[in-house]
Amino acid sequence: MSAFLTVGNLSAVLRGNRQRVLRSVSFSIDTGEVLGLVGESGAGKSMIGKAILGILPSAIEIIEGEIVLDGQDLQTMLPADRRRLIGATAALIPQDPLTALNPSRRIEPQITNRLVDILGWSKADARVRALELLNEVHIDNPERVMASYPHELSGGMRQRVLIASAFAANPKLVVADEPTTALDVTVQKQILRLIRDLQQRHATAMVFVTHDLGVVSKVCQRLSVLYGGKFVENASVPDFFAGPTHAYSRALLAATPKYTDPDASLVPVDEAVIEAVAAEVAAADEEWRHAR
Template identity: 85%
Template sequence: MSAFLTVDNLSAILDGSEHRVLRSVSFSIDTGEVLGLVGESGAGKSMIGKAVLGILPSAIRIVEGEIQLDGHNLTRMKSADRRRLIGATAALIPQDPLTALNPSRRIEPQITNRLVDILGWTKSAARVRALELLNEVHIDNPERVMASYPHELSGGMRQRVLIASAFAANPKLVVADEPTTALDVTVQKQILRLIRELQARHSTAMVFVTHDLGVVSKVCQRLAVLYGGMVVEKSTVPDFFNGPKHVYSQSLLAATPKYTDPDASLLPVDEAVIEHVASEVQAADREWHHEP
């Protein structure tokens, strides 16, 4: 059986330059599987998620590779057809619920408009679905929340609204872009448990973008480690935590807090490791430019 999402040899550049921001990225995800994209800030994790959803910044241009979604080659489709397919098939859980929600609009249309405008639902059917989803994400008094403005809700409640909105149309793929970063630790745990619960219930394929290996261990089956827009290691989660292969992955794991031993010293990523992986990126760029 072919993968539901396949990213093959994907490279993207900053328009007007030859600087690659994504470097020959390849991975695949099966239906119902969660893949973690892991790395430091600036590694290209969110950029990959945006490429899959067709929402890359205008200054970033894909120059090589393919994205296959549910048997369709997104990189060869007309833009209108691509938007229609992605709108019906995929959804995003963004990082910051405060900026992702429109502060001047009530919650109800922010959940229902996608169902009505993109998928052609009636307003009444979309409202019923929105109430069902707010119940599903464990929001008390969903009628009150639907009538509220974002500033009237807590951060955790706003994130639950975004999760409900993402799952409203039963997407086959969800990109979760560091969805717990803006939340405190207690709420983070609740939101992670909720995302995993909904993902498993709906057998949704998921790209989970995070810098936190602890989150990966709880949510994902496989992961890809990135540095400088390049995948340096792909692994199953158990194999990775039993012994990552790449020196950069080893350093990331060593720098992760041990929840079973909170007093253990943290080991920062050594400069020699950064130099090593940076040299791999430079070598990949020279090969891409056909330089000796």
């Protein structure tokens, strides 16, 4: 099976100081596969998701590399064609359900707009689909939720609405950007299960951005660990949790809380490990600059 999404040698810089923020990133995802992008804040994991969806902030510029979505290279397409392709095949589950929903509009148009505007559905068809989706994300009273405003729903409900809206147009690729960070653990568990079920049922390719290795071990098949916009380790989930190969990944895993093993978890990351991985990133930068 050929990869549904291939990112090759992608580099991006800040327009101001021309510093690289994504450093020659390469990966691919097959249909039905979930790749976890893991790193600390500022590692560039969300940025990769945004680059794929063509929603990078204007301060960041892609300077090299390719993003091939469903066989088409996004970098070489006209902006309008690119937007159409992304809109029809990919979707985002954002981190914060409160800022991602428009507070002054009811839920219904926030789910159906996409179907009407991008896919040209009739309003009536879109409404039927929206109700169906709210059922799929286990919302008991979809009619009432459709007529509600975001502030009338709990955090978990709002996240369900966003998941429904992400899966509305049967996307082949979903980028989930820390979708459960703002939620309680018990709600997080329900939402993760829900995302996993929908992803499996629709054989969606998925990029799952998170800082939580516990979450990765539940929803991903493979993961990449980032530091400073560079992949430092790529591994399958079983291999990684059996023993990561990179010192930085090992340190991240040891820092992750694990209440079943309190003595071997929550170990602060050693300064030396950070210095080593930072040096590795700097060396790769040097090499890259020479090659250009």
